[in-house]
Amino acid sequence: MTTTLLLRDCIEDASERFERVDLFYGHGTDNSWDEAVYLVFSALGLSFLEDDSVMSRVVTVEEAVRISSLVDRRINEHIPVAYLVGEAWFGGLPFRVDSRVLIPRSPIAELIADRFVGLLSDEPLKILDLCTGSGCIGIACAVAFPAAQIDLADISVDALALARENVRRHEAQGRVSVIQSDLFDQLQTSYDLIVTNPPYVSREEVDELPLEYRHEPELGLVSDDGGLDIPVKILRKAATFLNEGGVLILEVGYSWNALANRFPDVPFLWLEFANGGEGVCMLTRQQLLDSTQLFN
Numbered sequence: 001m002t003t004t005l006l007l008r009d010c011i012e013d014a015s016e017r018f019e020r021v022d023l024f025y026g027h028g029t030d031n032s033w034d035e036a037v038y039l040v041f042s043a044l045g046l047s048f049l050e051d052d053s054v055m056s057r058v059v060t061v062e063e064a065v066r067i068s069s070l071v072d073r074r075i076n077e078h079i080p081v082a083y084l085v086g087e088a089w090f091g092g093l094p095f096r097v098d099s100r101v102l103i104p105r106s107p108i109a110e111l112i113a114d115r116f117v118g119l120l121s122d123e124p125l126k127i128l129d130l131c132t133g134s135g136c137i138g139i140a141c142a143v144a145f146p147a148a149q150i151d152l153a154d155i156s157v158d159a160l161a162l163a164r165e166n167v168r169r170h171e172a173q174g175r176v177s178v179i180q181s182d183l184f185d186q187l188q189t190s191y192d193l194i195v196t197n198p199p200y201v202s203r204e205e206v207d208e209l210p211l212e213y214r215h216e217p218e219l220g221l222v223s224d225d226g227g228l229d230i231p232v233k234i235l236r237k238a239a240t241f242l243n244e245g246g247v248l249i250l251e252v253g254y255s256w257n258a259l260a261n262r263f264p265d266v267p268f269l270w271l272e273f274a275n276g277g278e279g280v281c282m283l284t285r286q287q288l289l290d291s292t293q294l295f296n
């Protein structure tokens, strides 16, 4: 007698297998059930918007084998689901991802969805996503601000190749440019808004991170000087690349305390998030100019 395997069974099985081992969640989900849904739906090419009846969909033997081998790899090699299925979601938008880029998870997605409400005096027409990786922040900005021109900048040629794919996927080539640059070095214009999620993890902390992070490019995580080297370089130069009235949004994650302590006289505005996350600050061009000597 053969039993019919349903989608629900597959997800329950994957979730139970995840529960039995020590996995880290945090690259798109925060629990074993959501992780299993993410893996199984993506592996089968199903939309997350399907109604509940999809749970009774029959899973073929071939599909079950494919899912089981992905679950094996998630468990045995600690590869985040986003890399296994080649796709991550950011601000409700899908992005192609692989080991060339960090998996999108910045709380800045919430600010973009709210169109930076209360933080900008005017709608931004020129936006820079510095340290763009997959391009998720800049492309989400392009969707949120249909009149804006966006530059995506990163030092990594490999990351930029993938960012270009994502620009094409979202049909944003007309408004979104991709630039290889060591921070601001190759940039030649100024912006109304600079948004950046740069590397901010110290070398010592990287070694302590769960195994899942080892699959991410070190270039996307590590910053010298206890994590602050790259963020401080950005703070030093950002005003030069901002238009009058322009704003910098900078993520430094859990390094926010160290940054605030190093520069107690800088008026960082630390933003709050309804959906979780911390360590994102805002400074206006004028505040950056007023703090120039401190950063130098």
Ligand SMILES: C[S@@+](CC[C@H](N)C(=O)[O-])C[C@H]1O[C@@H](n2cnc3c(N)ncnc32)[C@H](O)[C@@H]1O
Pocket (backbone or CB within 6 Å): 101, 102, 103, 104, 105, 106, 130, 131, 132, 133, 134, 135, 136, 137, 153, 154, 155, 156, 159, 181, 182, 183, 197, 198, 199, 200, 219, 220, 221, 230
């Ligand atoms: C934390 S990841 C952020 C990726 C993406 N913005 C996101 O939020 O998912 C940091 C990115 O900074 C890039 N990067 C590292 N050093 C850089 C530098 N000196 N100049 C420009 N980009 C750099 C890395 O290649 C990586 O893609």
